[in-house]
Each structure stands twice: as C-alpha cells, then as structure tokens.
Amino acid sequence: MEFKFDVSSILPSSIVEVNQSLIPPGFTGDRRFLSNVVAKVADIVDIMGDASAAAQGLSKPITTADRLRKADQTVYLLVDRNAKNGKGVVTGMLKTGRKSLYIFDRDGHHYHIAPPCVLDFYIHESRQRQGLGKQLFEHMLQKENVEPSKLAIDRPSEKLLSFMNKHYGLQNAMRQMNNYVVFDGFFPEPTNVEEGSSPALTKEPANGLQSFTTYGRYGAPRPPCSMGEIIHNQPPIQSNEPTGPQIASQ
Numbered sequence: 001m002e003f004k005f006d007v008s009s010i011l012p013s014s015i016v017e018v019n020q021s022l023i024p025p026g027f028t029g030d031r032r033f034l035s036n037v038v039a040k041v042a043d044i045v046d047i048m049g050d051a052s053a054a055a056q057g058l059s060k061p062i063t064t065a066d067r068l069r070k071a072d073q074t075v076y077l078l079v080d081r082n083a084k085n086g087k088g089v090v091t092g093m094l095k096t097g098r099k100s101l102y103i104f105d106r107d108g109h110h111y112h113i114a115p116p117c118v119l120d121f122y123i124h125e126s127r128q129r130q131g132l133g134k135q136l137f138e139h140m141l142q143k144e145n146v147e148p149s150k151l152a153i154d155r156p157s158e159k160l161l162s163f164m165n166k167h168y169g170l171q172n173a174m175r176q177m178n179n180y181v182v183f184d185g186f187f188p189e190p191t192n193v194e195e196g197s198s199p200a201l202t203k204e205p206a207n208g209l210q211s212f213t214t215y216g217r218y219g220a221p222r223p224p225c226s227m228g229e230i231i232h233n234q235p236p237i238q239s240n241e242p243t244g245p246q247i248a249s250q
C-alpha cells in the first residue's frame, strides 16, 4: 500500500508494532513532529484496515486508528522500506489482543477465558502467497511468546484457515458460537482440566465478566440465539461457569 508521505521515515523497521499511542517505536522529536507522525500512523492504520475489510468482504473495517486508541491491542505493520525508491510501502497488517470469551471444547466443556486472539490479518493482494504473512505471523508469535495453537481467531477466512494448516499443521477448526475458532491444542491436556490446575485457562467467578465492547464485526445487536441459551442454561459439566450467553466482540 502506497502513501503520499515517506513511509520509511516514519516506520523505522520492516515490522513495526503500533498500539494505543500510535507512536512508532524509537520515535524522537518535538511535540509538533509527534502529532504529525501520529496522524500519519493513523492514516496507515485506517487505510490498511479498509483494505483488509475489502479483502474479507466486510462492510466496515475491523481495524481503525480510532478503535486502536481505545483498546489494548497491537497492530503489527509489515513494511517494504526499499520500495518506491526508498519511500517505502506497507505490505501487511496483523492485529492481536485479548478478548473475554466463552470457548467450548469438543466434549462440550466451556471455559470463560481471555486468550490472545488474532483479530485482523491482511497482506496486500500483490504480495500474497510469497511468505510475507508467515513472516509477520512469526514475528507476532515471538513477541507475544505464544504458540499458534493457543490463539483464538476471530472468524477466520478460508485463506487464513489454509494458512494455519499449511504453516502450523492446525486443522479441524472448532468453530464457536461467538464465531471465534480454536484448534486442538488450545485446551490443556485432560489431566490438567481439573479445577485450579490449568495455567492457560482462567475460570472466573459467576460475576467475573459482565462487560463487553460493541466494536468490530459482531458489534451490531443480534437477536438471542435459542441454541446458545439452551446450551448455556445447561448445568455446567465440569466447571462453575456463569450461565447465560456472553459474546465478546471487538
């Protein structure tokens, strides 16, 4: 993705992490320069968010600078700093963050957890299938110190499912009612599922999760899901989980 301004002077490396502040890492300069740089980073995030939404056929973007300012999420930008005679282009974007979710395993046990999530992922059309997605994803895994199987993915596209299978051998996705997907390996081994023994899955008290945001692809109000109510109103099988449907969205 090309920009009118010099991307390389703002984004100082081939992968740049941006969070709430929208300040690129290593920034130095006075206040006026700072606001100029932040405005340009906001432009980049917005345009990459729009491109990702278009690529996924979504009516509105999941990723915007405005939302990033309000959320504890990270956007990783992939930059080709040599393109355009050194002005640089942005070739990809990956957004991650933790979400409070109810996740069911294959046996119907449900967990109330806040796993690291893949929220938005996009490589420019002209650069797809050249390994850039893997490069960006691997960087994220390393920075966040997480294994691929421990991630929840927000409504993955067929391309992303194929990507996860090809690069990480993850298949047989478990689709959740909240439209997230997890894979085998997300849950602890059966011997670790006992109460209080799992470091990966945090069991919340009944009043532990009452709030959720209204951003993103699941932000619009939806009618109650009768199947969801039936399932959630069953007595918990293996945990003291709260009952009643809860959908965490971005």
Ligand SMILES: CC(=O)SCCNC(=O)CCNC(=O)[C@H](O)C(C)(C)COP(=O)(O)OP(=O)(O)OC[C@H]1O[C@@H](n2cnc3c(N)ncnc32)[C@H](O)[C@@H]1OP(=O)(O)O
Pocket: 052, 055, 056, 118, 119, 120, 121, 122, 123, 124, 127, 128, 129, 130, 131, 132, 133, 134, 135, 153, 154, 155, 156, 157, 158, 159, 160, 162, 163, 164, 166
């Ligand atoms: C939570 C979410 O964000 S869901 C939405 C995910 N994003 C999209 O679907 C937007 C459009 N797609 C893309 O931006 C990219 O294709 C990504 C991000 C999914 C993958 O990035 P890439 O740079 O293409 O991945 P990379 O080159 O490392 O790996 C290629 C593999 O990804 C998968 N893949 C990439 N493009 C395609 C495609 N057009 N059709 C099917 N599979 C694809 C395949 O497994 C492919 O391996 P193959 O070429 O041997 O078949």
